[in-house]
Amino acid sequence: MIKVVERAPAAPSDDFTGPAWDVNKDGEVNIFDMILVSKDLGKPIDEANPRADVNGDGVINILDLTTVANNMGE
Numbered sequence: 001m002i003k004v005v006e007r008a009p010a011a012p013s014d015d016f017t018g019p020a021w022d023v024n025k026d027g028e029v030n031i032f033d034m035i036l037v038s039k040d041l042g043k044p045i046d047e048a049n050p051r052a053d054v055n056g057d058g059v060i061n062i063l064d065l066t067t068v069a070n071n072m073g074e
């Protein structure tokens with residue numbers, strides 16, 4: 001049985017134009033984005049986790065986590 005895919009595939013990372021709080025760039029804001037931010041809380045921002053700093057203030061902290069939380073379900 002063929003499963004119909006209704007959503008477009010995720011855009012390549014380089015030209016992703018979705019919101020900053022869609023941390024994993026899959027087109028949905030959910031618990032997985034929160035996990036990505038929470039696992040990098042307090043860590044320096046580098047090439048591995050540039051999107052974990054959701055609000056772009058240079059640190060990964062609870063504010064980034066709450067920004068994702070406030071936009072969940074988008």
Ligand SMILES: [Ca+2]
Nearest residue numbers: 022024026028
């Ligand atoms: Ca996501």
Ligand SMILES: [Ca+2]
Nearest residue numbers: 053057059064
């Ligand atoms: Ca931040």
